[in-house]
Amino acid sequence: MANHTIAHDVYVPFLEKKGIWSWLLSTDHKRIGIMYLISISFFFLVAGVFALMLRYELLTPVSDFVQPHTYNVLFTLHGSIMVFFFIVPGLAASFGNFLIPLMIGAPDVAFPKLNLGSYWIYLLGTLIVLIALAKPADTGWTFYTPYSATTDTDVVLITLGVFVLGFSSILTGLNFIVTIHKMRAPGMTWHRLPLFIWASYATSVLQLLATPVVGITLLLLITERTLGVGFFDPAKGGDPVLFQNFFWFYSHPAVYIMIIPAMGVISEIIPVFARKPIFGYKAIAYSSLGIAFISFLVWAHHMFTSGISDIAATIFSFLTFLVAIPTAIKVFNWTATLYKGSIHLHSAMLYALAFVFLFTIGGLTGLFLGALAADIHLHDTYFVVAHMHYVMIGGTVMGFFGALHFWYPKWFGRMFNETVAKIAWLFIFIGFNVTFFPQFFLGVQGMPRRYATYPAEFESLMALSTYGSWILGAGIFIMTVNLIAGLINGEKAPQNPYGSLSLEWQVPSPPPLENFEEIPHVTDWSYGYGKKK
Amino acid sequence: MTWIPEVASNLASKVDGVLLLITLLSLVFFILITVVLVYFAIKYRRKREDEETPYITGSEPLEIIWTVIPSILLIVLFVYGYVVFKDMRTPPKDSVEITVQGKQWLWTFDYYNGKKTINELYVQYNRPVRLVMEAPDVLHSFFVPAFRVKQDLVPGRYTQLWFTPTKIGTFDIFCAEYCGTGHSAMLGKVIVLSPEAYEIWEKGVKADEDAGVASLPPAELGAKIYKEKGCNACHSLDGSTLVGPSFKGIFGHTVELQDGSKVDVDENYIRESILEPQAQVVKGFAPVMPSFKGILSDEDVTALVAYIKTLK
Numbered sequence: 001m002a003n004h005t006i007a008h009d010v011y012v013p014f015l016e017k018k019g020i021w022s023w024l025l026s027t028d029h030k031r032i033g034i035m036y037l038i039s040i041s042f043f044f045l046v047a048g049v050f051a052l053m054l055r056y057e058l059l060t061p062v063s064d065f066v067q068p069h070t071y072n073v074l075f076t077l078h079g080s081i082m083v084f085f086f087i088v089p090g091l092a093a094s095f096g097n098f099l100i101p102l103m104i105g106a107p108d109v110a111f112p113k114l115n116l117g118s119y120w121i122y123l124l125g126t127l128i129v130l131i132a133l134a135k136p137a138d139t140g141w142t143f144y145t146p147y148s149a150t151t152d153t154d155v156v157l158i159t160l161g162v163f164v165l166g167f168s169s170i171l172t173g174l175n176f177i178v179t180i181h182k183m184r185a186p187g188m189t190w191h192r193l194p195l196f197i198w199a200s201y202a203t204s205v206l207q208l209l210a211t212p213v214v215g216i217t218l219l220l221l222i223t224e225r226t227l228g229v230g231f232f233d234p235a236k237g238g239d240p241v242l243f244q245n246f247f248w249f250y251s252h253p254a255v256y257i258m259i260i261p262a263m264g265v266i267s268e269i270i271p272v273f274a275r276k277p278i279f280g281y282k283a284i285a286y287s288s289l290g291i292a293f294i295s296f297l298v299w300a301h302h303m304f305t306s307g308i309s310d311i312a313a314t315i316f317s318f319l320t321f322l323v324a325i326p327t328a329i330k331v332f333n334w335t336a337t338l339y340k341g342s343i344h345l346h347s348a349m350l351y352a353l354a355f356v357f358l359f360t361i362g363g364l365t366g367l368f369l370g371a372l373a374a375d376i377h378l379h380d381t382y383f384v385v386a387h388m389h390y391v392m393i394g395g396t397v398m399g400f401f402g403a404l405h406f407w408y409p410k411w412f413g414r415m416f417n418e419t420v421a422k423i424a425w426l427f428i429f430i431g432f433n434v435t436f437f438p439q440f441f442l443g444v445q446g447m448p449r450r451y452a453t454y455p456a457e458f459e460s461l462m463a464l465s466t467y468g469s470w471i472l473g474a475g476i477f478i479m480t481v482n483l484i485a486g487l488i489n490g491e492k493a494p495q496n497p498y499g500s501l502s503l504e505w506q507v508p509s510p511p512p513l514e515n516f517e518e519i520p521h522v523t524d525w526s527y528g529y530g531k532k533k
Numbered sequence: 534m535t536w537i538p539e540v541a542s543n544l545a546s547k548v549d550g551v552l553l554l555i556t557l558l559s560l561v562f563f564i565l566i567t568v569v570l571v572y573f574a575i576k577y578r579r580k581r582e583d584e585e586t587p588y589i590t591g592s593e594p595l596e597i598i599w600t601v602i603p604s605i606l607l608i609v610l611f612v613y614g615y616v617v618f619k620d621m622r623t624p625p626k627d628s629v630e631i632t633v634q635g636k637q638w639l640w641t642f643d644y645y646n647g648k649k650t651i652n653e654l655y656v657q658y659n660r661p662v663r664l665v666m667e668a669p670d671v672l673h674s675f676f677v678p679a680f681r682v683k684q685d686l687v688p689g690r691y692t693q694l695w696f697t698p699t700k701i702g703t704f705d706i707f708c709a710e711y712c713g714t715g716h717s718a719m720l721g722k723v724i725v726l727s728p729e730a731y732e733i734w735e736k737g738v739k740a741d742e743d744a745g746v747a748s749l750p751p752a753e754l755g756a757k758i759y760k761e762k763g764c765n766a767c768h769s770l771d772g773s774t775l776v777g778p779s780f781k782g783i784f785g786h787t788v789e790l791q792d793g794s795k796v797d798v799d800e801n802y803i804r805e806s807i808l809e810p811q812a813q814v815v816k817g818f819a820p821v822m823p824s825f826k827g828i829l830s831d832e833d834v835t836a837l838v839a840y841i842k843t844l845k
């Protein structure tokens with residue numbers, strides 16, 4: 001299988017070597033990325049099934065499919081698995097691993113063995129949580145005390161699993177920061193870096209600095225349960241609200257760990273399929289850093305009704321509005337990139353455009369929650385559930401699916417069926433909106449979240465949301481089958497089917513083991529599309 | 534379908550003002566972005582494989598405009614949200630104070646005159662009320678959508694919220710902070726009475742709220758009380774163990790107490806369990822049941838006994 005672009009050397013695609021140990025012991029960032037991709041996709045589907053189950057229960061106001069305790073376990077597992085096993089590692093661990101060295105012109109990451117170790121740590125974390133499923137927790141993924149300290153379900157093991165998982169995140173963040181600083185190819189100045197790299201850099205800083213806080217917080221919870229230390233127990237001088245402060249100090253930056261890489265993906269896809277330079281490169285690059293910085297300062301907007309002081313609430317509301325500004329700037333710049341473009345609506349581009357549309361809704365509905373008086377009414381209702389899913393699915397997952405469809409030829413050396421991909425996209429887009437848009441209205445009407453049973457007046461909107469989940473599920477199923485089918489009998493992928501100027505597309509599909517036969521010398525940014533006047 | 538619950542407190546219309554402004558601004562920006570996005574996607578769709586595109590990299594004036602204008606609008610939203618919030622956090626000095634306890638999984642209300650109710654909060658139309666709230670077990674949150682008020686109840690401290698009811702009627706109370714198995718069953722009602730009706734209630738004479746139920750046969754009345762007074766939150770009907778023993782088949786059964794002695798579940802044991810719940814607690818259960826003395830009349834207790842007898 002010689003490749004026509006290489007004149008004098010033998011091209012060994014990185015996928016060539018076979019056998020399970022060639023994978024599990026591989027320090028190749030491209031293989032580690034695939035292992036992460038398979039793991040996170042598996043957990044995405046598992047947690048998605050839990051969601052379908054709990055939405056099925058919610059078809060009617062009373063408990064018929066499952067009893068309240070089981071329902072509570074379902075939403076706990078759905079949230080915990082989605083957040084910690086899918087979306088936080090998410091795009092960073094999978095596409096970050098695959099793309100960063102290729103995009104900056106490097107042969108691998110700075111610490112390849114540490115990279116493999118990070119993946120094993122991830123696996124260890126998932127194994128621990130698997131054991132915890134014997135008596136699954138019913139606390140919600142947020143583990144609020146005192147309930148999480150007193151419930152007799154297995155909270156210790158699941159939080160221990162998450163604690164272990166945290167190290168995978170921290171070490172990956174460290175690895176990527178050093179890689180981006182030290183291993184850029186000659187000529188690859190900071191301002192020539194693709195925006196996905198800027199996004200990965202900002203994300204890595206968050207992973208490195210924020211994750212230790214949740215690790216320690218969960219350890220404190222574990223000692224409270226096992227040793228009776230009263231960090232969060234008022235009878236022993238502790239404070240339940242302290243847990244919330246610690247937890248959200250990480251979990252707010254965590255949501256930016258979730259979204260910033262997806263934003264980086266959008267910044268890569270749109271210029272390629274519009275054949276235009278990205279509009280406002282520096283604005284987008286620096287807004288990622290700005291968002292990362294401010295994200296550390298807004299955590300208590302999850303706690304306006306928790307019993308914090310009025311002054312604290314006011315400051316956090318102000319800072320929350322501040323973080324909306326760099327986010328909005330990105331949306332305007334992506335839209336402007338389309339101006340006078342030559343737009344090809346490939347499935348990857350459809351996911352990117354869906355991202356811009358849906359993330360705008362998610363971001364705007366965040367304003368309702370940042371405004372103090374409005375949040376009092378909307379907090380802990382379905383409005384929050386809708387908002388978070390618009391940014392996480394409408395944002396991150398659209399970015400993830402877009403990345404899958406865009407880099408698929410490069411990563412796997414195959415093409416998938418584009419028509420089926422578009423059909424799947426349509427099911428996903430429609431299904432997602434039918435599932436979650438009604439939930440904004442449910443929230444405004446006062447329907448609280450985490451309710452196993454609910455007042456009859458909410459039934460029609462709840463049922464509509466459930467029907468939407470079936471359409472969404474069908475779309476994801478079609479998409480998954482299509483992508484797997486492409487791996488088995490898709491046509492061979494050309495080196496650069498979409499005419500991208502980025503470095504990863506200047507090597508064969510799939511890339512050779514060592515990435516570059518010769519480290520490239522970079523002379524321009526990767527968005528040089530179009531005719532200069 | 535109504536967009537939003539009715540406005541039933543002085544604070545509700547103010548909160549709705551904030552919600553409305555954010556909705557309008559959001560709609561404007563959403564429509565703007567969507568229209569431009571769709572327009573560009575259609576107008577500039579690729580017609581020929583080799584068509585030219587211009588090398589446009591940005592526009593500083595545009596960046597400034599679309600940074601400054603949203604920033605100003607966001608500050609307006611922040612200020613408006615803050616101003617109304619401040620009002621929501623400043624109870625009038627002459628508010629009626631009622632103590633609220635939220636615990637798995639019911640609400641108790643203690644009034645200034647010694648009265649106590651469960652799951653039903655009685656307030657007077659047009660008179661400000663300040664709730665002083667606590668929770669002995671886990672986090673709960675007191676939420677009345679029609680009033681647009683919500684505040685967590687936190688073990689170890691008191692939290693407060695206030696409102697002035699502006700409509701006579703009955704309004705839902707929801708628990709809005711996940712608190713375990715009975716979280717979605719922790720429902721209550723705010724009953725807003727006219728000044729005349731409130732005076733009657735205050736003095737302890739049962740007013741209109743009992744109208745229509747006086748003629749129910751005892752077992753049916755018992756079934757109604759079982760749901761409305763929150764017994765269902767802790768005692769199942771199907772044999773499953775919740776916080777308290779299931780009522781299924783319990784009448785006539787013999788139970789073992791904490792100290793090992795045995796007692797028959799007869800009419801008197803049930804009555805005692807309702808009025809003095811800590812007296813003879815069944816083994817294996819925590820002594821957490823509240824007393825219903827002063828809340829349920831003798832007739833109510835008799836009805837509950839009759840109802841429990843029917844549960845085989």
